[in-house]
Amino acid sequence: MYRLGVNFDLTYITAGIVDETGKILIKESIPTLKYRKFDDIIKDMAHLCIRIVNKYGLDMDKDIELIGIGCYGSIDWHTGVMIYSSYFGFRNAPIADEMKKYVKIPVICDNDANCYALAESRIGATKGLKNTIIITIGTAISGGIIIDNNIYHGMAYGAGEFGHHVIIFGGEQCECGRKGCWAAYASTNALVRDSRIMAVRHPESMLFKMVNGDIRLMSFRTPFEAAKKGDIYAKEIIEAYTKYVALGLINVVNVLQPEAIAIGGKIRKIGQEFINDVNKIVDEKTFGQYEDDKRTKVLMCDLDYDAVIIGATMLKH
Numbered sequence: 553m554y555r556l557g558v559n560f561d562l563t564y565i566t567a568g569i570v571d572e573t574g575k576i577l578i579k580e581s582i583p584t585l586k587y588r589k590f591d592d593i594i595k596d597m598a599h600l601c602i603r604i605v606n607k608y609g610l611d612m613d614k615d616i617e618l619i620g621i622g623c624y625g626s627i628d629w630h631t632g633v634m635i636y637s638s639y640f641g642f643r644n645a646p647i648a649d650e651m652k653k654y655v656k657i658p659v660i661c662d663n664d665a666n667c668y669a670l671a672e673s674r675i676g677a678t679k680g681l682k683n684t685i686i687i688t689i690g691t692a693i694s695g696g697i698i699i700d701n702n703i704y705h706g707m708a709y710g711a712g713e714f715g716h717h718v719i720i721f722g723g724e725q726c727e728c729g730r731k732g733c734w735a736a737y738a739s740t741n742a743l744v745r746d747s748r749i750m751a752v753r754h755p756e757s758m759l760f761k762m763v764n765g766d767i768r769l770m771s772f773r774t775p776f777e778a779a780k781k782g783d784i785y786a787k788e789i790i791e792a793y794t795k796y797v798a799l800g801l802i803n804v805v806n807v808l809q810p811e812a813i814a815i816g817g818k819i820r821k822i823g824q825e826f827i828n829d830v831n832k833i834v835d836e837k838t839f840g841q842y843e844d845d846k847r848t849k850v851l852m853c854d855l856d857y858d859a860v861i862i863g864a865t866m867l868k869h
């Protein structure tokens with residue numbers, strides 16, 4: 553039997569057929585066009601699922617065990633209802649029920665970061681560990697918590713929003729409305745913001761020259777590249793950024809003490825060296841003196857964003 557996984561993202565809906573080992577056999581995407589009516593979006597999602605099953609020569613009823621959907625928002629996984637998603641503007645949107653108008657097989661939904669965490673814990677970086685956390689660092693910071701091999705959802709399915717714990721009282725404005733959230737310092741958006749400020753202050757810097765003086769061209773990779781080439785201003789930015797990332801992780805470790813935290817999202821593209829630098833600070837500053845094998849490790853996620861598709865097929869009621 554196969555399973556169908558869907559990544560229901562703000563920009564794309566991607567569906568894939570996944571085998572029992574967690575391998576994606578075929579996948580296809582369509583634009584989400586999120587400002588449309590909910591019913592129309594789900595109708596397209598269902599047609600996408602039906603299309604790729606037919607394309608792969610399978611029968612939805614006979615060959616596909618279930619459809620798992622990883623969604624951007626808070627999901628009641630018992631009912632398949634998207635309780636709330638600020639970016640979609642949905643409240644109590646019955647995703648599973650709406651899908652069942654088009655397919656007869658079971659449909660299970662969960663938050664996308666939870667699906668990511670589940671996939672990593674089954675076949676990725678945190679495989680074999682019982683209590684783990686995945687934190688995705690990109691334009692925002694999110695994550696999923698695995699306790700005793702299962703997703704921890706929280707009372708209203710909103711657990712894992714690591715990006716919105718405050719690390720600096722009255723600090724930088726966060727998109728959530730509060731100030732000083734971890735995401736306002738450790739997201740890639742925050743890194744770009746700080747790099748732009750530094751570049752404008754120091755037009756002699758490589759940081760400024762690498763974007764030809766047009767700070768709109770600054771990406772999260774630019775300061776890493778400039779620092780590697782020896783730019784002191786970029787080094788300063790990266791040093792501070794590494795500390796901010798570590799600071800949030802230390803708080804998470806002090807509260808939950810998981811066996812490992814794996815970092816995913818855009819920042820994964822920077823590479824293992826960055827993760828090692830973060831790990832070193834986390835290891836030094838975490839509360840408590842424990843043996844080496846009893847200390848939380850910071851790892852890099854093995855899987856890319858397709859982990860949401862894979863993890864969605866590993867959901868169960």
Ligand SMILES: [Zn+2]
Pocket residue numbers: 715716717726727728729730733735
């Ligand atoms: Zn926030």
